[in-house]
Amino acid sequence: MNPSQDLSSTSQLNFTEVETPEVSESITSPTTADHIPASVTLIPTGLNPVKTLQILRSIGYGLLLLSLIDLLYIIFPPEFTKPIWEYQTIGDLVRLIPVPMIAFMLVFYGESFGRKKIERPVVALLSWSTMVFGVFCLLMIPLTVVNTLRIAQYNNDQINTQVTQQKTQLNNTKNQLDQATPDQIKSLIPIPAEKAGSPANSPTNPGEAKAQVLDNIQKAQKKADEQALDARKNVQQNLIKNSSKIILESLIGGCLFLYTWLVTDWARRRQADVYEGVADGTLMSGRKQKSPKSRRQVQTAAPDHTASSGRKQKSPKSRRFPW
Numbered sequence: 071m072n073p074s075q076d077l078s079s080t081s082q083l084n085f086t087e088v089e090t091p092e093v094s095e096s097i098t099s100p101t102t103a104d105h106i107p108a109s110v111t112l113i114p115t116g117l118n119p120v121k122t123l124q125i126l127r128s129i130g131y132g133l134l135l136l137s138l139i140d141l142l143y144i145i146f147p148p149e150f151t152k153p154i155w156e157y158q159t160i161g162d163l164v165r166l167i168p169v170p171m172i173a174f175m176l177v178f179y180g181e182s183f184g185r186k187k188i189e190r191p192v193v194a195l196l197s198w199s200t201m202v203f204g205v206f207c208l209l210m211i212p213l214t215v216v217n218t219l220r221i222a223q224y225n226n227d228q229i230n231t232q233v234t235q236q237k238t239q240l241n242n243t244k245n246q247l248d249q250a251t252p253d254q255i256k257s258l259i260p261i262p263a264e265k266a267g268s269p270a271n272s273p274t275n276p277g278e279a280k281a282q283v284l285d286n287i288q289k290a291q292k293k294a295d296e297q298a299l300d301a302r303k304n305v306q307q308n309l310i311k312n313s314s315k316i317i318l319e320s321l322i323g324g325c326l327f328l329y330t331w332l333v334t335d336w337a338r339r340r341q342a343d344v345y346e347g348v349a350d351g352t353l354m355s356g357r358k359q360k361s362p363k364s365r366r367q368v369q370t371a372a373p374d375h376t377a378s379s380g381r382k383q384k385s386p387k388s389r390r391f392p393w
Contacts, residue, residue: 120184127189130176134196137170153220160210160217164316167207167323174200174330181336190337197330197337204327210320218313225305233298240287240294247283252276 144162149155177196185193247255255276 123180123184126176126179127185130173130179133169133173133176137166137173140166140169153217153224156213157217157221160214160320161312161316164207164210164319164323167319170203171323171326171330178330178334178337193334193337197334200327200334201331204324204331207320207324207327211317211324214313214316214320218309222306222309225309226302229298229301229305233294236294237291240290244284244287247280247287250280255280 141163144159144166174196177193256279
C-alpha cells in the first residue's frame, strides 16, 4: 500500500473522530444546567435565592442606620476631657457592638452574588469602616484604663472629703464641749419623765455627761473611718469589674471588626463584580468562557499517529511535479 494513501486515510480518520457536533453545542451553552457544577446546582428548581439575599442585606442596612442613630444619641452632647463622661460613653458604645456586627454580617453575606452595581461603592466603604471600628475599639482599651485610674482617684477624693467634713463637725462639737461651762454641761443631762424612769446609763452629773459625749464623738469618728474604708472597697471593686468588662468587650469587638475587614477584601477590589448581573439564581464562573474551536483548529488539534511511529511525516507531493 502506498504511504501517501496511509497518511491520507489516517488524517481522515482523525478528522472524523474529533469533529463532533456535541462538543460545540456543550461549549457554546455555558448557561445551561448541565454546565453548572454539581456542587452549585443544589438549589431546587424555581427558587430564587437572590430575593432572600436582598431581604437579608436590606435588614443589615437598616440595622446600620439604627446603630448610627444610637451612636449620635450617645455621643452628643460631647463632654471630652471629663473622665466620667468618657467612661460612660465608652461603656455605652461597647454595649452597642453586637448590633453593627450582625448588620455587617447580613450586608456582606453572599459577597458579590446577586449584588447591584450601585452597591459596590457602599460595600467597599463599609468594608473600610470595619477597619476603622476595629482600630477604634482597640484604642478604647488604654482610654478605659486611664479613665479608670482617674475615676478611682476622684472617688477616693470624694470619700476623703466626706470623712473630713464629718470629722470636722465632731471636732467642733468636742471643742465646744471643752469650752462649755458646768451649767451648759449640766443641761446635757436628760430629765426623766414623771411616769417613766431615767434611761439606762444616763449621766447623773456634769462630769459623766461630758465623758459620755466625748465617748460618743470618738465612736462616731471611728465609725466614719470604717464607713469610708468600706465605701472605697465597694467603689473600687465595682469600678474594676466594669472596667474589665469594657476592656474585654472592646478587645473582642475590635478583633471581630478587623477580621471582618480582612475577609471582605473582595469588596475593596475592582474585580468585585465577578457574580454581578446574575438575576436568575444561576452562578457564573469568574473565568472567561472559552469560545468554540473552529473546524480548522479541531483538525490541527487531532493527534498525529504517524509521529508516534518514529517516522517523519512527508509533505504531500504536488500533482504538477510528481517526483
